[in-house]
Amino acid sequence: MARSPETTPTLEVRALHKAFGSEPVLRGIDLSVARSEMVFVLGPSGSGKSTMLRCCNRLEEPTSGEIFIEGDRLTGPGVNLNAMRQRVGMVFQSFNLYPHLTAMGNVTLALRRVQKKSRAEAEAIAAEALDKVGLSDRARHHPGQLSGGQQQRVAIARALALKPTVMLFDEPTSALDPELVGDVLAVMRDVKAAGMTMLVVSHEMGFAREAADRVIFMDGGRIVEQGPPDQVLGAPTHDRTRAFLRRFHA
Amino acid sequence: MDAILQQFFNWGVMAQALPLLLKGLGMTLLICAVVIPLGALGGLLAALASTAQARALRWSAIAFVDLFRALPPLVLLIFIYAGLPFAGLRLSPFAAVTIAFFLNNSAYFAEIFRAGLLSVPKGQAEAALSTGLTPAQTLIWVRLPQATRNVLPDLLSNVVEIVKLTSLASVVSLGEMLHAADLVRSVTYNASPLILAAGLYLLLLWPLVRLIGRFERRIAG
Amino acid sequence: MDRFLDTFFNAEVLARYAPSILDGALVTVVLSVLIVLSGIGLGTLLACLRAYRIRPISFLIVIYADILRALPPLVVILVAYFGLPNVGVVLSASVVLYLVLTLVLAAFAEEIVWAGITSTPQGQWEAARSTGLGFTQALVWVVLPQAVRMVIPPLTNRAIAITKMTALGLVIGVPDILGNASTAQSFSANASPLTLAAIAYVILFLPFVIGSRWLEARFARPGA
Ligand SMILES: Nc1ncnc2c1ncn2[C@@H]1O[C@H](COP(=O)(O)OP(=O)(O)OP(=O)(O)O)[C@@H](O)[C@H]1O
Ligand SMILES: [Mg+2]
Numbered sequence: 174m175a176r177s178p179e180t181t182p183t184l185e186v187r188a189l190h191k192a193f194g195s196e197p198v199l200r201g202i203d204l205s206v207a208r209s210e211m212v213f214v215l216g217p218s219g220s221g222k223s224t225m226l227r228c229c230n231r232l233e234e235p236t237s238g239e240i241f242i243e244g245d246r247l248t249g250p251g252v253n254l255n256a257m258r259q260r261v262g263m264v265f266q267s268f269n270l271y272p273h274l275t276a277m278g279n280v281t282l283a284l285r286r287v288q289k290k291s292r293a294e295a296e297a298i299a300a301e302a303l304d305k306v307g308l309s310d311r312a313r314h315h316p317g318q319l320s321g322g323q324q325q326r327v328a329i330a331r332a333l334a335l336k337p338t339v340m341l342f343d344e345p346t347s348a349l350d351p352e353l354v355g356d357v358l359a360v361m362r363d364v365k366a367a368g369m370t371m372l373v374v375s376h377e378m379g380f381a382r383e384a385a386d387r388v389i390f391m392d393g394g395r396i397v398e399q400g401p402p403d404q405v406l407g408a409p410t411h412d413r414t415r416a417f418l419r420r421f422h423a
Numbered sequence: 424m425d426a427i428l429q430q431f432f433n434w435g436v437m438a439q440a441l442p443l444l445l446k447g448l449g450m451t452l453l454i455c456a457v458v459i460p461l462g463a464l465g466g467l468l469a470a471l472a473s474t475a476q477a478r479a480l481r482w483s484a485i486a487f488v489d490l491f492r493a494l495p496p497l498v499l500l501i502f503i504y505a506g507l508p509f510a511g512l513r514l515s516p517f518a519a520v521t522i523a524f525f526l527n528n529s530a531y532f533a534e535i536f537r538a539g540l541l542s543v544p545k546g547q548a549e550a551a552l553s554t555g556l557t558p559a560q561t562l563i564w565v566r567l568p569q570a571t572r573n574v575l576p577d578l579l580s581n582v583v584e585i586v587k588l589t590s591l592a593s594v595v596s597l598g599e600m601l602h603a604a605d606l607v608r609s610v611t612y613n614a615s616p617l618i619l620a621a622g623l624y625l626l627l628l629w630p631l632v633r634l635i636g637r638f639e640r641r642i643a644g
Numbered sequence: 645m646d647r648f649l650d651t652f653f654n655a656e657v658l659a660r661y662a663p664s665i666l667d668g669a670l671v672t673v674v675l676s677v678l679i680v681l682s683g684i685g686l687g688t689l690l691a692c693l694r695a696y697r698i699r700p701i702s703f704l705i706v707i708y709a710d711i712l713r714a715l716p717p718l719v720v721i722l723v724a725y726f727g728l729p730n731v732g733v734v735l736s737a738s739v740v741l742y743l744v745l746t747l748v749l750a751a752f753a754e755e756i757v758w759a760g761i762t763s764t765p766q767g768q769w770e771a772a773r774s775t776g777l778g779f780t781q782a783l784v785w786v787v788l789p790q791a792v793r794m795v796i797p798p799l800t801n802r803a804i805a806i807t808k809m810t811a812l813g814l815v816i817g818v819p820d821i822l823g824n825a826s827t828a829q830s831f832s833a834n835a836s837p838l839t840l841a842a843i844a845y846v847i848l849f850l851p852f853v854i855g856s857r858w859l860e861a862r863f864a865r866p867g868a
Contacts, residue, residue: 232773255776259775267767271768273793335776427731492849493852494808494845494846495822496808497812497814498841502835505838506652506835510648510652587715589716613730617719617727
C-alpha cells in the first residue's frame with residue numbers, strides 16, 4: 174500500500190455489508206471520498222444512509238467489508254478504535270448534546286478526557302471551535318438554553334474541535350424549524366471552505382446543488398447512481414433516482 | 424464451613440421452628456390485612472386534603488405527612504406502646520402496632536396518591552365536570568383510576584415496605600413471624616430460625632419485588 | 645393537663661436525660677452520614693458494573709439487590725448480630741447496624757441508579773463514543789452524571805427511609821437516640837425521654853423530608 178498522500182482517499186469504504194439479524198441493510202457499498210471533497214448522500218427512507226454513515230464511525234459494526242481513514246484501517250480487530258474515532262467527526266440529527274454540560278463543556282470533554290489536554294488548553298481550542306460556528310457568546314449556556322440551530326452548531330463545534338480528518342453529518346437539519354436551517358448550512362459551508370472532507374446525508378437539495386462536489390443516490394442498501402450534483406439532480410439516469418427526485422420537486 | 428451450616432442452616436432446628444414461624448406468619452399477614460387497607464384509605468384522604476383548595480386543610484395535611492415521614496416507625500411504636508401507659512392509656516401490642524403503622528403508612532400512601540393525583544392532567548377533570556359529573560364522581564370515576572395506574576409501582580412497593588415493616592412488631596412482643604423466629608433462636612442459640620424467617624419473607628416478597636421491576640420498566644419504556 | 649405534662653414533658657426528667665439523648669443523637673447522625681455515603685457509593689458502583697452487561701456479574705448484582713430489597717432489615721440485623729459471633733465473627737452492635745443498612749441502601753440505590761442509566765438516551769452514548777471516549781469514560785463523564793441527576797428525588801427518599809432505620813439499633817443495643825431514650829425511660833419510669841427522642845428525630849429528619857419535597861417539585865417529570 175505504497176500510495177502517495179495525494180492519491181490516498183481520505184475516506185475509503187470497500188465492499189461494506191451490514192445486516193441486522195437476517196435483514197440485509199447494506200449490500201456492498203464501495204465509496205471513496207477525496208481530501209476536501211463534500212459528498213452528498215440521498216435516498217429514500219430505509220435505504221441504509223444512516224447505517225452506512227454509522228459504520229464509518231463504527232457505531233454500527235459492519236458485517237463485512239473494510240473502511241480506511243487516510244489509508245489507516247478503521248475496521249477489523251486490533252484497531253485503536255477510540256483514537257480512530259477522533260479522526261471521524263459525527264454530527265447527529267438529534268444533536269445529542271450532553272444536557273448536564275455547558276456548550277464549552279460539551280466541546281472540551283473529549284479534548285480533556287481522551288486527548289488529556291489541560292483545561293486551559295482544551296478551552297482555548299473549544300473557544301476557537303465555538304467561534305467558527307458563531308457561538309462564542311453562548312459558551313457558558315447549557316443545551317436547554319439554546320435554540321435547536323444553536324445546539325446543532327455546538328454539536329458541529331464538538332466534532333470540529335477534535336480536528337477530524339473527515340466529518341459525517343446525518344440529516345443535521347431535519348430536526349430544525351425551517352428558519353433555523355440556514356444558520357446550520359452556513360456553518361457547514363464554512364467548514365467546507367476550510368478544507369474539511371465531508372460526507373453528508375441530507376434532503377437539502379438546494380444546498381446539495383450549491384455546495385456538494387458529488388451526489389450519491391442510495392436505494393436498497395446499494396449505491397444506485399453517483400456524479401456531480403447537476404447530473405444526478407438534474408439529469409438522473411436511473412428510474413429510482415428519478416422517482417425519488419420527483420417527490421421533492423412536486 | 425461446617426460451623427456455618429450448623430449455625431445458619433441447621434435443618435433440625437428449622438424443622439422445630441417451622442410450626443411456630445407459620446403461626447407467626449399468620450399474625451404478620453393479619454397485621455398487613457389491617458394496616459394496608461387502613462393506611463391506603465388514610466393516605467388517600469390525606470392526599471386529597473393536601474391537594475385541596477383550602478389552604479389550612481392543605482397545610483395541615485402536608486404537616487401530618489411530613490411529620491410521620493420524619494419519625495422512624497419504631498420510635499412511634501415504642502412511644503405508643505411504652506410511653507402512653509404512663510398517661511394511663513395501656514394498649515395491647517396489636518393495637519399499638521396497628522396505630523403506629525397506620526400513622527406511618529398513611530403518610531407514605533398520601534405522598535404516592537398525591538403524586539398520582541397531580542399526574543392526571545387538569546383537562547381530565549374539566550372534561551368530566553363539563554359532562555355533568557359531580558366533583559365526587561369525577562374523583563372516583565376519572566381522576567382516581569388514572570392516578571392509581573400512574574403510581575401503581577410505587578403503591579406496590581409501599582405494600583412491600585409494609586410487609587417488611589411488620590417485623591418491627593417483634594420489638595413489642597407481638598407474636599408475628601420475626602418474633603417467633605427470634606424466640607426459637609434465643610432458646611436454641613442457633614441462627615437457623617432467623618434464616619428460615621428470611622426465607623419465608625423472600626418467598627412472600629420476592630415475586631412482588633420482581634413484579635414491581637416489570638411495571639417500572641414498562642412505564643419507563 | 646398537669647398529668648399529661650408530667651408524663652410527657654417532665655422538666656426534671658428532661659433535664660436529667662437530655663445529655664444522654666444528645667449523645668445518642670451524635671451516634672444517629674454519624675451512623676446516618678456513613679450509611680448514606682457508603683450505601684449510595686456502593687449502589688452507584690454496582691449500577692455502573694451492571695452497565696458493562698457481563699452476564700454472570702449482572703446476575704449476581706440483580707440477585708443481591710432483589711434479596712436485600714425483599715428482606716426486612718431487622719431480620720438481617722438479627723442474623724448478623726446473633727449469628728455471626730457463633731462462627732467467629734464478632735462485630736459491635738453499631739458496626740452491624742452500619743453494615744446492614746449500608747448493604748440495604750446500596751441494593752435500593754443500585755436499582756434506582758440503574759433505572760437512571762437505562763433511561764439515558766442512546767444518543768448520549770453514541771455522541772460520546774463518536775468523539776473517541778471509551779465505554780468507561782462515556783459512562784463516567786456523560787451517562788452517569790445525567791442518570792444521577794434524574795434519580796435524585798427517589799434516591800433522597802430512599803436514603804431518608806433507610807437512615808431512619810438506625811432506630812432499629814435499639815433491638816441490639818446501639819446507643820443511638822432511641823436506644824438511650826429507651827434506657828432513660830425505664831430508669832425514670834416516665835415517658836418524657838421518649839418525647840425527647842421523637843422531637844430529636846423530627847429535628848434531624850424533618851429538614852430532609854421537606855428538602856425532598858422541594859427536590860421533587862424541582863425535578864418534576866415534564867409532561868404531567
Ligand atoms: N439497530 C437496528 N436494528 C435493526 N434494524 C435496523 C437498525 N437500524 C436500522 N435498521 C434498519 O435498517 C434499514 C436502514 O436503516 P437506516 O436508518 O440506515 O435508513 P436511512 O436511509 O437512514 O433512512 P431514513 O431516511 O429514514 O433515516 C431500515 O430498514 C431500518 O429499519
Ligand atoms: Mg437515517
